[in-house]
Each structure stands twice: as structure tokens, then as C-alpha cells.
Amino acid sequence: MFVTYILPALTFGGLGLFSGVLLTVCSKVFEVKVDERVEALNEALPQVNCGSCGFSGCSDYANAIVKNGVPTNLCKPGGKECAAKLSALMGIANMDVVPQVAVVLCSGDCNATESKFNFNGIQSCLAANRFYNGSEVCTHGCLGFGDCAKVCPNNAISIVDGLARVNKSECIGCGLCSKVCPDNIIVLRDITNHVDVCCSSTDIGKITRSVCSSGCIGCKKCEKTCENGAITVENNHASIDYSKCTNCGKCVEACPMHVIKKCDAAVIAK
Numbered sequence: 001m002f003v004t005y006i007l008p009a010l011t012f013g014g015l016g017l018f019s020g021v022l023l024t025v026c027s028k029v030f031e032v033k034v035d036e037r038v039e040a041l042n043e044a045l046p047q048v049n050c051g052s053c054g055f056s057g058c059s060d061y062a063n064a065i066v067k068n069g070v071p072t073n074l075c076k077p078g079g080k081e082c083a084a085k086l087s088a089l090m091g092i093a094n095m096d097v098v099p100q101v102a103v104v105l106c107s108g109d110c111n112a113t114e115s116k117f118n119f120n121g122i123q124s125c126l127a128a129n130r131f132y133n134g135s136e137v138c139t140h141g142c143l144g145f146g147d148c149a150k151v152c153p154n155n156a157i158s159i160v161d162g163l164a165r166v167n168k169s170e171c172i173g174c175g176l177c178s179k180v181c182p183d184n185i186i187v188l189r190d191i192t193n194h195v196d197v198c199c200s201s202t203d204i205g206k207i208t209r210s211v212c213s214s215g216c217i218g219c220k221k222c223e224k225t226c227e228n229g230a231i232t233v234e235n236n237h238a239s240i241d242y243s244k245c246t247n248c249g250k251c252v253e254a255c256p257m258h259v260i261k262k263c264d265a266a267v268i269a270k
Contacts, residue, residue, distance in 0.1 A: 037090070038059075045058035045061065045078060045082065046082065050153075052074075073096065079097055099173055101171045104163070108199075111213075113213070118135065126147060129143060140202065150180075152177055154171065155170065197237075217256075
């Protein structure tokens with residue numbers, strides 16, 4: 001009876017006790033000590049994990065601040081309030097943050113352009129883009145399936161008339177929408193800039209006119225109107241150098257296609 005029942009039980013019990021002791025000792029010997037500041041910084045971050053700071057997530061950013069002295073003002077979604085908290089926790093001077101907003105560089109809604117076929121596959125921009133650059137006749141514009149809206153953590157993007165539109169007062173500038181857009185027509189800019197060229201076409205004017213009534217035709221009227229040299233036309237497309245732009249809006253008035261738009265500063269005030 002001892003050999004049959006008691007000895008096996010004692011053997012397994014002893015092995016269990018030995019394993020428990022061994023695990024306890026190993027956990028103490030190989031324990032990785034976590035700096036309490038890292039945990040505090042991580043809790044202060046918005047946990048969007050968008051990567052706009054240049055790190056894979058909020059915890060990695062918090063770790064980089066403590067171990068590598070990375071600036072505390074890199075979190076765009078957190079903005080000034082988050083930067084102030086991080087600076088206070090690190091005991092350093094507060095660093096200013098210029099919030100950013102997402103801008104859709106396209107004006108081609110269903111009233112301005114047409115579809116060349118009905119796409120019945122997976123209803124996503126990424127899937128549609130694999131079929132002849134999407135179902136729209138303009139291959140440079142918004143595909144309209146809302147991949148950007150699906151990843152937005154603040155519900156700041158909606159699809160209206162087949163075009164992604166950003167509610168700038170709700171946008172936190174995380175950039176997740178920009179990363180999922182297969183045509184790269186969503187970009188981030190500082191909220192201090194209020195003028196945008198809402199078109200991404202680089203086709204010649206004749207072709208652009210044939211596929212969209214709201215596309216940049218490269219006429220250079222905006223370029224000639226700007227007194228600061230902030231807007232230039234290259235490859236049939238107008239682009240803005242925000243370091244020179246004064247938000248005067250003269251290019252907006254000069255654009256015959258109305259693709260250069262000015263956003264009221266009050267709309268995106270944060």
C-alpha cells in the first residue's frame with residue numbers, strides 16, 4: 001500500500017514543492033525592476049497607441065522618456081495637457097505642443113466625380129484599391145469606403161457623399177487615418193495653418209477636368225496670387241509651404257476650381 005499509493009503521492013508532492021521554491025527563487029533573481037516613473041508616465045498618456053510620437057505605443061514612449069530623455073511633447077493626441085503632466089512627473093520644464101489635425105486632400109465627392117464600376121468585394125479602401133486603383137474614375141481621390149473612419153478613436157471622420165470628411169474640432173491628430181489610407185490622401189498639419197489644397201491629382205488639367213469637377217488643374221493662378229511664395233505648382237499640382245503661408249486666403253479666392261479651402265480657426269480651436 002505504501003509503495004502503491006503513499007510513495008507516489010509523496011514524490012509528486014515533493015516535486016511540486018521543489019518546483020514552487022525554484023520558481024520563487026528564479027523570479028527574485030531574474031526580476032526586472034520597473035521604474036515607477038515609467039508606470040506613472042504611461043498612466044498619464046491617452047493610451048491611443050497611435051505611434052504619432054515615433055514609438056510603437058504609449059508604454060514604449062513612457063519608457064523612452066525615462067531611459068533616453070526623449071522630449072515630453074511628442075504625444076499629439078494628448079496635446080498640451082498631456083505634455084504638462086509628463087513634464088511635471090519628470091520634474092522638467094513644460095514643453096509646448098502644437099496640436100495637429102487630419103486633412104483629406106480630395107474634394108471629389110459623388111457630385112464632383114463618377115464611378116467607373118460597382119465594387120462588390122470587401123467594402124474597404126484597401127481592397128478596392130487593388131482593383132484598378134478603385135472604382136472611381138479619378139485614381140488619385142478618396143475611395144470612400146471609410147477605412148479611416150473605422151480606425152479613428154474619436155469618431156472624427158465620417159463618409160459623406162462618398163468622401164471622407166474630418167470634424168477638425170474632434171480630431172486629436174493621432175494620424176491613424178493617414179496610415180490606413182491606401183492612396184495617402186490624408187495628411188496631418190498644424191492647427192495654426194488654415195489653408196489646404198484639397199486635391200491630390202497630378203494629371204494634366206485636361207484629364208483632371210474630365211474625371212472631376214473639383215480637381216486641381218495646375219493653372220498656377222494661386223501661385224501667381226500668393227505674395228509670399230507659399231504656394232507653388234509642380235507636376236500639375238499646387239502645394240503649400242506652411243512656413244511661408246500667412247493664412248491670408250488670397251489663393252482660395254484665386255482658385256477657379258475651388259479646391260483650395262480655408263478652415264475657420266474657430267472650428268479647430270483646442
